[in-house]
Amino acid sequence: MGRHRKPSSVNIGRSSVLALSGLLPAGLVAVAGASDLDPALQADIQPSPEEGIDALGARLAAALDETAGHAMAAQRFAAPPVVKTVALPENRVRADLPAGPLGIPGVAVAAYQNAEKTLLAENPECGMSWSTLAGIGRVESTHAFGGKADADGNPLTPVYGPVLDGSLSGNNVIHDSDDGALDGLSGYDRAIGPMQFLPDTWKRYAADGNGDGIADPQNLFDAALTAGKYLCSGGLNMRDLSQQTRAILRYNNSMAYVANVMAWANSYNNGVAPKPAELPRI
Template identity: 75%
Template sequence: MGRHRKQSPATVRRSSVLALTGLVPAGFMAVGAASDLDTGEIAAIQQFNEGELNPFTAKPAEDPADQVHAVAKQGHKSPPVVKTVALPENREKSTLPAQSGVPGVAIAAYQNAEEILHTENPTCNMGWSMLAGIGRVESTHAFGGKADAEGNALSPVYGPVLDGSLYGNNVIYDSDGGELDGLGGYDRAIGPMQFLPETWKRYAADGNNDGIADPQNLYDAALTAGKYLCSGGLNMRDLGQQTRAILRYNNSMAYVANVMAWANSYNTGIAPKPAELPKI
């Protein structure tokens, strides 16, 4: 979440350590659709956003992979305009089917980011499942895929106000004049991949090739997350470097264990049980 938490040493249970080594704990269960959230998950997510995300407005492809390739083939221009686009209310949710427990519009965004990064930064070896692991932990893939056909959140996704009132979070004063997070005085994380405004401005990427880097857009957010994780020449095929990259998001080994466990589950089709994931 953009490194805004105060972190204390976390104790990672043995089952979580297995996730860090790329192994699947024997107690994993089959992955369900990400849109099928239980009450506990919804309550945890709503601590930083009571609304829904915006959907992707372009005509959806028959298959998420088709949409991924169509976006990637358009080319990639830089630098994009960094802003949050004002969109009409009551837009329809994307109907792309879920795959591997990930909403269709989200998996299309992650796979699109993987394809672009393989061209722009092939030594990073970023896989879509790693981005999906981040997206699962940060916003449950925009609250179970509550985004339009173009990947725009149906309602803006915001983290808690970082004014020191919430235990465990740092105080971070306003860095964007409220331009991206709609808030003056203090900052808060923005979008389905939960970037701080200052970090977003530094790494902002245009994942859907519309000339804009919007943190509330899944395509832009996924590609920006990939750039952030890959920065500094890190290689995601190396476990140590992969761990370093994830720690940039949240300086907690419990967080790393959760992200890796979910990333592994999207590769294997098996999800971790809640009791096997350390509390972040």
């Protein structure tokens, strides 16, 4: 499994702004500053006829400090989600949403598109598409057993992979990493949720896709966003075919797996079902 590399932040010091203000005409400083600020703050840095460069520079620095302060505060106080599987009643109703391309369940489409939108804002360099996430979801769990999930994206029956105790040919032996908290097992691990994460990997990349403060691997919205973060980790660009291939190989180190995911992703984009030759046996 890969590692997620956090983008570096850029800090602009108050002294730098003041130094620049002393080198430029007051009007130019105001225009340059205003172009980088929220429109609501632009009025605060417009020069008055009697105002000198130093005074304008001070006001510009104060406005930038306030803006940066708000942004930093928002990042600082964004608490990480609680990582757990939520216990839900058994008599929940299946979501009744219009199906997407090729009959993809509507609640799954909503989860994948929500993840695309969130990642576009958080990591636009990645270029994650909802159809790539849909390709993963199709191969891993057929979108939570064909969309058997409630309107909140919670599967009506929890999704689990086989126990990784070495009893199945071709599967690795993976000993327990979560004390059974996520996969309900002790002794060995198993993949969890509609996007089939191992518990240890889920804990590293867990994301809250539906805004409830919880990162539940069984929830379609949480699982789709976490899958997107995992694929994007390491600064990969999903618009580049070779980098997209590297990302998908993290899920399953098999080119047949990559071919299946990409074939379904392309089909969800163009509405034409993949041909058998495009779906080699994994």
